[in-house]
Amino acid sequence: MSAAIIKLENTPATEWPEPLPLAGNTYEPEAYPLDALPQSIKAAVLDVEQATQAPLPMIATSALTALSLAGQAHVNVARNKHLTGPVSLFGLALAESGERKSTVDGYFTRAVREYEAEQAEALKPDIDNYQADLMAWEAKKAGLREAIKQASKTGKPTEGYEASLRRLEGDKPEAPKVPELIHGDCTPEALTFALATKWPSGGVISSEAGTVFGSHGMGSDSVMRNLAALNVLWDGGTHKVGRRTTESYTTRNARLTVSLQVQLPVLVGYMQKAGELARGSGFLARFLVAWPESTQGTRQYQEPDANMAGLAGFNARLTQLLNTPVQFDEADQGLAPVMLEFSPEAKEIWVSVYNAIESELAPLKSLADVKDVASKTGDNAARIAALFHLFEAGTTGTISGEIMKSACTIAMWHLSESRRLLNELQQAPEISLAARLDAWLIERCNEMGTNQISTRDVLQYFPSSRLRKIGDLLPVLNELTDTDRASLTSEGRKKLIVVNPKLLKGGESWA
Structure with a gap:
């Protein structure tokens, strides 16, 4: 469903002040090569x-x-x-x-x-064989460790068991x-x-x-x-x-x-x-x-x-x-x-x-x-x-x-x-968002042949979840009004953002 667009504002472009640039530097996106x-x-x-x-x-x-x-x-x-x-x-x-x-x-x-x-x-048989070999190896290792432990308790020599354990460590199966x-x-x-x-x-x-x-x-x-x-x-x-x-x-x-x-x-x-x-x-x-x-x-x-x-x-x-x-x-x-x-x-x-x-x-x-x-x-x-x-x-x-x-x-x-x-x-969040909002408003107004868009449409259609509430939109919009790039007005209960016509295609000719 397309947004409702309010048609041309009656204020002549000549009565708007010259828009000021937004604070901070912005870079325009380049087309993907x-x-x-x-x-x-x-x-x-x-x-x-x-x-x-x-x-x-x-x-x-x-x-x-x-x-x-x-x-x-x-x-x-x-x-x-x-x-x-x-x-x-x-x-x-x-x-x-x-x-x-x-x-x-x-x-x-x-x-x-x-x-x-x-x-x-394809490797499932190799994995199954590895698991079986590993279990057997772990059992042998556990047996040798227990044999060393018991021999130590009774004072018997452990050298043979220790040598077998060292050899066993070198024979540990490798996982596929x-x-x-x-x-x-x-x-x-x-x-x-x-x-x-x-x-x-x-x-x-x-x-x-x-x-x-x-x-x-x-x-x-x-x-x-x-x-x-x-x-x-x-x-x-x-x-x-x-x-x-x-x-x-x-x-x-x-x-x-x-x-x-x-x-x-x-x-x-x-x-x-x-x-x-x-x-x-x-x-x-x-x-x-x-x-x-x-x-x-x-x-x-x-x-x-x-x-x-x-x-x-x-x-x-x-x-x-x-x-x-x-x-x-x-x-x-x-x-x-x-x-x-x-x-x-x-x-x-x-x-x-x-x-x-x-x-x-x-x-x-x-x-x-x-x-x-x-x-x-x-x-x-x-x-x-x-x-x-x-x-x-x-x-x-x-x-x-x-x-x-x-x-x-x-x-x-x-x-x-x-x-x-x-x-x-x-940049400060308000500045960076203001630049994106400014570009979006200008593009949308040029497409629809208007210089007014309702705040409700911005909250619904602006491509960022950061502007989904009026409380988030107003401080960002202040950056545009302070630089004479837009103004905020009302039509009954509806709040409207009015874009300076001098920023739009053919804006100087608006009357």
Whole structure:
């Protein structure tokens, strides 16, 4: 049902004062560079967009993280001979509940879930044999410990039993490696333990990231430890956990993909709780951020393509990657991925982008306020390029200049989104919301040929749950009235927001 719109205000535009700019800096969102995606991935994204009508940037980012999850165990990427690392991606979508991220993720991770189920079924006999062998081993160990205990009590020699116990420790059965790729909302410690002891490649895919950013594990006492663990996993480093009462473990040569959706108020709360660590640790800087406009309220039913050939091709390729045997390091049982390198043309493009970013990090330059994110953009571009190459050409050959150009375009778009988000987080809530409300009012008025909208319509249709009560709307609206961008009036019992016509298309001609 469309909102009721009050038609043109009688006050001539010439009687309105010149609107003042809102306090604080705001960055306009840029259109997602859809054409930068390889054609086969772009086709899948468009299929899912048609089926879900979810925000396009969120869909594309979900496709990238699904590819990361399927491919991260197979390849690393080298920016030069001494600068190498994983291809894993961290994705973060800022969106309200109901944007259908779970549905979108379901489309792109279908191949992963089917692969997990097939592997669990195929390895069930090995698991059963392992359980039987482990029970037998534990029984022998218990018997030897009891024999040592009884011999000690009676003063008999225990050397033979002790030697047998040492030999038995070396014969402990090893659990079969069963691929477990998708993890639920778990603590960083539970995640690192699973990567160390079960399968060394996995992903956290969640449309309710409040349980990650707002969990007990992210409390003030443990936030530094947990942020460090997640940073190490993104870097592909070694993470050690020493325990007093349970088994200690080391996560080494593991890979982690993260794809989260979080509402802005939850992220704001996390930033307040984590303080300087949230950015100082580099945790948020590692994410490919997408903060798209909501599509809720515009998603009229459309019959989806019955075949969804683009998505089918995407999942078929992921299935091929998942069924490709993973290479392990025999020394530590961690992953041993193939190293992908840049072609000379790709290296030239990557260096050019890297240098362009670096030149904007100086004080008063355009990226000075997001140095943490900008410093990771080159790394993310290399990761995306390697994943595109893996998707299209496998583990052979070098990354082409065309692929690198596409990857850099996408990485730079995410940098723009991070700058827009971090700018919002640094502003007072009333200022940032006022800027969003101002843009929404202007767009809606231009669409409907009016300069008046009722407060009731704003509370119902504005795409943020932060303005659902009149008590929340009024202080934000004050920012617009103080800058002569709008005024608040009444028509009977109805409260109306009147937008300054000078902000609207053809506003100066209104009479």
